[in-house]
Amino acid sequence: MSDLRVGVVGVGVMGADHAERVARKTSGARLVAVSDADRGRAEALAARLSEGLGGESESTARHSGGTAYVDSVRVVEDPMELIAADDVDAVILASPGFAHADQLFACLEHGKPVLCEKPLTMDAASALRVVEAEHKLGRQLIQVGFMRRFDPEYAALKQLLDSGELGRTLLLHNVHRNKSVASSFRSEMIVRDSMVHEVDVARWLFGEEITRITVYTPKPTSLVAEGAFDPQLAVFELASGAMADVEVFVNFQVGYEVRCEAVAERGSATVGLGSGVFTRAGEHWGGAMPADFRIRFEQAYDLEVQRWVDATRRGEIDGPSAWDGYAAAAVCEAGLESLSSGTPVDVALADRSKVLG
Template sequence: MPVSPSPSGPLGVAVLGAGKMGADHVRRVDRLIGGARVAAVADPHPERVASVAEEIEGCAAVTDPLAALDAEGVDAVLIASPGPAHEEALLAALDRGLPIFCEKPLVPEPEAALRVVEAEAKGGRPLISVGFMRRFDAEHQRLKALLDADELGVPRLLHCRHRNLAVHPYFTEAMLITDSVAHEIDSARWLLGQEITAVQVHRPTAALPDHTGLHDPQLVVFETDGGVVVDVEILANGGFGYQVQTEAVCARGTARIGEDHGLMTNTAGRWGGEIAQDYLTRFADAYDRELRAWVDAVRHGTTVGATSWDGYAVAAVSAAGVEAQRTGRRVPVALAPRPARP
């Protein structure tokens, strides 16, 4: 049963959260996406929500997320508030039968994520799309297509690099997994079509805690139920830019993405080019494509990209990863039984 916005009009979207990510999504819905408009914005900071909403005609600005869900003309909801606020917003939106685009993480804790999965399942129709934007990145899609086409044979290893310029001082050791490696957890599962069954963390001690107190980088090794070993270098304060690279080692060859050679210069004794400085730059096109696909999907009564189950699985593997990080041991991952997809 498709959502029915006013037949001739655009999809009215309530955006929860007016921080960096939320404001970026508001701009996207307002300026770049056909067939949608921002009907309401909610954020606990009154000035922030006002400044984001004021440039958009007919957009309600509220501090209570539930008020945004109930604002006039709201057909769907985009959740870009901090992770701890997600569960309440998700359950409220599910309760109202609203299609949801939820920025990652779905919900930080596995148990809570499972409650959301079950609430959606009870409703009888798929309503939740989770914002793992790599699924909409052109290079990731090319790699996925190559693996799906079985051109290189069975994948056996996946090497991943996830490098950040720098992280905020409040970034914790655990967030290396739950906030950063969470992306690789999702993309490895998606690229391989497999679930993760165990995780172990190798932590260089040459990486004495830096100024932010982090051991950085770390090498996180996953095992999947298809027998693939996935290693992830997570680097939080690399100092040189934002890089996301993946190489699949398959039975008949390897395939690699993530090296931008678009613009190359020769200057002052060096050849090379610039490294993107953040994910909003690197994945700008992916974010655009993702939201456009979501608006289309909502109009057709379905979801796109990662599902609530994916959101739960990432939360469960992340929790095991934090345990592995703490103990240095191999930690098995046991997922709950998967509810039937509504």
């Protein structure tokens, strides 16, 4: 089959990372266009990626023949024009969340498979409309960027829990810490943009929906503005009565740290304890901690995009669906209400059997 021609909408930190991944690492795909509200940023990225891979080894060059150049990447000012373009087969959406709904509807209208970074949309109602619109097409085109499902450690944990070797899974303990975030990263964004990953992890590992969420706001770090709540502690209650908790601390100062411990009837299993060389020398012991999420989950992102490309070329999706994005949005919406009220809030989730038939 010919290469999948990919366009990327939004080339900030995550979008630029994905654009480079498609251009330099992903087999069976070709980056053809980028779009961003900051045209200068898009032009700089397109120019850099169009210059070629002269410094790369043959083994890391995108084409199997080890060619030293990528095709020219064009800049499209209007993201809707990029989505509609005849030379764009599929789209990666890494634009701000508030733009996702309109851009997803455009992808569905033009029949373009799309890998959409979280959140699917900014609220549960619009996310459900996206799910319904996709269902009417009779074909799944939307995959949501919950990349932890592709991380080898998380994938191994899922396989272990599903095997039944440890008995029924009863609890999940999660830690999600960033070194720092911009001062504009508000308390609500901790729920919608950070905690949402643990929402999806809990749903995925347990294989069931979250029915209630409580968000607690302990004493905040002195490094945030007055009125901001960081860290946050959330408790998820699932349909079977199982529970999960997560601490999200986005100004941890030390580095990027994500851990998950599953507690089952006959044992427990933990991922995210660190990898690489663990040293003991000079009266110190330990290992390195990554500076940000792109380092910790680089392999997960690589696998996610490669599998998305492979599945798209087969006419399928191979990852979290639009429904998963909607369910996460519904939980986060309830989480925002709990953040405001300080009380448990039930998750209002549509009947999946009625929505999807």
